Amino acid sequence: MKETDPYLAKFDELIAPTAGRHPSWVFPLRKAGIARFAELGFPTLKDEDWRFTNVAPLAKLPFKPVFGANTDGVAAKAPGRFTFADLNGPRLVFVDGHFAKEVSTIPSLAKGLKLGSLATAVVSDSAFLEKHLGRYVGTEKNAFASLNTAFFQDGAFIHVPADVAVREPIQLLFISTVRETGATTHPRNLIIAEKQSRLTVIESYVRTVDASYFTNAVTELVVGDDAVVEHVKFQDESREAFHIATVHGQFGRHSRVNAHSFALGARLSRNSIHVNLAGEGLECILNGLYLTKGEQLADHHMIVEHARPHCASHEYFNGILDDKSKGVFHGRILVQQVAQKTDAKQTNKNILLSDEAAVDTKPQLEIYADDVKCTHGATVGQLDDDAIYYLRSRGIGLETARQMLIHAFAGEIIDRVKCDPAREELDKLVWERLEANPHVAEKR
Amino acid sequence: MSQPILEIKNLHAGVEGKQILKGVDLTINAGEVHAIMGPNGSGKSTLAAVLAGRDGYEVAEGQVLYCGKDLLEMDPEERAREGVFLAFQYPIEIPGVNTTYFLKAALNEIRKHKGLSELDAVEFIELVKEKMKILHLPEDCLKRSVNDGFSGGEKKRNEIFQMAVLEPKLAILDETDSGLDIDALKVVSEGVNKLKRPDNAQFVITHYQRLLNYIIPDYVHVLFDGRVVKSGGKELALELEERGYESLVGHELQPA
Known part of the structure; x- marks a missing residue:
């Protein structure tokens, strides 16, 4: 069968x-x-x-x-x-x-x-x-x-x-x-x-x-x-x-x-x-945040097809991954020949809270037009030590400093939500989830 | 005479196994402004980093007492809460962390430590508005993320602005003049001067004498090859400017 x-x-x-x-x-x-x-x-x-x-x-x-x-x-x-x-x-x-x-x-x-x-x-x-x-x-x-x-x-x-x-x-x-x-x-x-x-x-x-x-x-x-x-x-x-x-x-x-x-x-x-x-001339933002723990897997697979000239597409995806969880980001940008003056940008940033968490991130650019601006970037890593030190040097404790930075990392994405009440609720909810996770504050 | 704010005794320290400070001695009392000058590689930045508790620096020998307490035993946040402030040579950009939120959290940590009540949002904003005038900072700096997208001058002013809000007992200014044009330099120096009080002290680390036209030190020390090789009054800075480090330290180092 x-x-x-x-x-x-x-x-x-x-x-x-x-x-x-x-x-x-x-x-x-x-x-x-x-x-x-x-x-x-x-x-x-x-x-x-x-x-x-x-x-x-x-x-x-x-x-x-x-x-x-x-x-x-x-x-x-x-x-x-x-x-x-x-x-x-x-x-x-x-x-x-x-x-x-x-x-x-x-x-x-x-x-x-x-x-x-x-x-x-x-x-x-x-x-x-x-x-x-x-x-x-x-x-x-x-x-x-x-x-x-x-x-x-x-x-x-x-x-x-x-x-x-x-x-x-x-x-x-x-x-x-x-x-x-x-x-x-x-x-x-x-x-x-x-x-x-x-x-x-x-x-x-x-x-x-x-x-x-x-x-x-x-x-x-x-x-x-x-x-x-x-x-x-x-x-x-x-x-x-x-x-x-x-x-x-x-x-x-x-x-x-x-x-x-x-x-x-x-x-x-x-x-x-x-x-x-x-x-022509449209602007599109694809914006995403994934929080995973345990053995969760969160996959975002994007295809952005530039079919007309003068369009801008921006993709911003951030992930915060804990335990043995996994994130997947696959961003394909397809710029057709007619789509001159395309401005396509893609970033995928990930913070791993555990040594066992993993991310597969894959940009894929297919460009058939010759006058375009396409950029992509991906990072996978830990919190920025310099930023933690800076916050601590002002009196903020290590745990709070880590929480602030992770909150900020999630906030980059949440802040793009224009609908005020939805953004505020998302911010509160994501923050509650993060705060409940001991690995956010703890140094690993 | 009351207890000194800072006593550095025979401090030997380095990074990645390399010995950089080779026996620094220095005492700073309340109400004093000290400047430490020295060429590149003399150990100025290492000294600032060790005093502020930066990771990765190893102290091999010696002692640093801050108001009689062992400073080197303290975490960076403890030092800040006790009243030590480092104005960074290269302030860190922290996207997504709002300046107001950050500074309020910092101030309240320090107030808690001192046994004072925490400031609420309204009280904090009042305080901040008053302090911003000192630095001529545009208000939107507060709404932005910490140092994010700030110009070099804005970053340095933001450091001194934080200093104004946090009111440290000991302020360490690490190459605060670097990257500043003359107008920004004046604003920053005026800010620093206004924050001088009989019960606090300022420790200015600089490569150039230029800054000391605006922040007038009570004492000037010359750091060379990890040691303070000469100390004197403010005229020493001018002497250095005229004759250069080489002639001065060359002469001083000969008897050793």
């Missing part, structure tokens, strides 16, 4: 019979997804894009896609107790991948703004979704995005019309509550910000249980000309869980996009971020 067989069987058993319940374009999309997944199979270490991240333990899990949500666990915990609870603005809550209306908050919305469950929108906005859903994310080489396309049940649909500025951040809160090993959800988000719109989206993945479940998410983020969008992805899954997420961005002319990734949880997490800079 092949590794993918149980997935194909589940598709035939659970998805195929529901084909008639959805608009006619949906099933072919799913079918193409499962076919592609069957062809690709799970990636192995021989696959260049997965060289440092072994998903064999994930492939070995029993595949138990979750259909239907039980919101009792969440109601008991109240969504107000999760990260970003104090933020104003709309909040869509998804329990095990399904929209939970009763615990969501959707205040009155700006004219023309659409915000809600993707499953509902597939029916109610069928024609629009047919044009967009699955039209951006590349599934040819992405087995997990293909799998998501085959099995997705729900997620968020956000459509901001042209010239509309959504002032408050929109929160998408994905909560895992299933204890069963191998329970799998496929959150699927489609976010479209039309030209000259403004939008902040905070997409978080949290849990009420500690279990070996699997979250396989896909977000398509389409940003129109002159639009300004901030996307914050926050992952704090169970330390036994697997989290694979694909974010595909398609950005228009003169747009400004900040996309952040905070990876704190999961036994194995992978963020595949592919942005297509499809309009």
Whole structure:
């Protein structure tokens, strides 16, 4: 039996019979997804894009896609107790991948703004979704995005019309509550910000249980000309869980996009971020922080595709790694021939709090234009002794000095979040996590 | 006469197995400004590093007493809390650590050590605003990360500004004039002069006499090959400027 067989069987058993319940374009999309997944199979270490991240333990899990949500666990915990609870603005809550209306908050919305469950929108906005859903994310080489396309049940649909500025951040809160090993959800988000719109989206993945479940998410983020969008992805899954997420961005002319990734949880997490800079003169920042300990692995795999001239892309990823944990950073910058005057910058910095922690960092530049500025740099190391000494020479104790520097290292990334309340909360939360770790203060 | 602030007795020290200080003797009393001068390689920076407790320097022999206590036994932070301050020759840039936050933490550590109450944010800002005037520092320096992206002059002014806030008993100024243009030099020196009090002391380490036109020392010492070879009043600095180290130390070293 092949590794993918149980997935194909589940598709035939659970998805195929529901084909008639959805608009006619949906099933072919799913079918193409499962076919592609069957062809690709799970990636192995021989696959260049997965060289440092072994998903064999994930492939070995029993595949138990979750259909239907039980919101009792969440109601008991109240969504107000999760990260970003104090933020104003709309909040869509998804329990095990399904929209939970009763615990969501959707205040009155700006004219023309659409915000809600993707499953509902597939029916109610069928024609629009047919044009967009699955039209951006590349599934040819992405087995997990293909799998998501085959099995997705729900997620968020956000459509901001042209010239509309959504002032408050929109929160998408994905909560895992299933204890069963191998329970799998496929959150699927489609976010479209039309030209000259403004939008902040905070997409978080949290849990009420500690279990070996699997979250396989896909977000398509389409940003129109002159639009300004901030996307914050926050992952704090169970330390036994697997989290694979694909974010595909398609950005228009003169747009400004900040996309952040905070990876704190999961036994194995992978963020595949592919942005297509499809309009002239746009600026895009990809910014990320990963904190790992125990035997966690956090992988960020970026593809930044400069398809038009005069675009700037900046990638900043910092990692703080403890125990036997591992970080992976793979940053590919592709500058097409037409994309003259590209300004692409990439940095990946890592602090190891333990001798056994490790990082694989790999820049990959593919440049077909001749008038471009591309830089990359990576560091892996300990805290700066000179900086520690300087702080101590002013009366600050060694432990506090170390904490200050690590806080600063995380702060470099957190400070790039423009949404004030989200930034403040992230700062507080990351700091609490770091402070709780004795290796931050201790000299090793 | 009360106890000296600093007594260096027969100090032998080095780095990486290389002996650099070969028996330094020096006493600094409250209210005094001492300058130590010497050519490159004479041991000036080693002396500053040993006094401030920098890692990697080994003391082979001798003693340093600070207000009667064994300074060399103390960690760098203990020295600072006891009132020793080193103005760095090359201040360290610390991206991400906000200057205000850093300095408030430092001051409160020192206050705690002295048994004083910690300052809250409002009290601290009041204090800082007053001190900033002394150094003509732009306010945005406080909002920035420690020394991050500061010009050479701003870094040196920031050192003296920290000194103004922390009010040390013994300030060691390590080549504070290096890299400063004449205007910045004046501002920095004025700052240092304003911080002089009868109960504290300043120890100025410099290669050039230039700084001593602005910070007038009570005593000048010449360090050469790891030893203080000559001590005198402020006129000694001028003598050095005119005749150079070579003639002076050449003459002094002959009898040895």
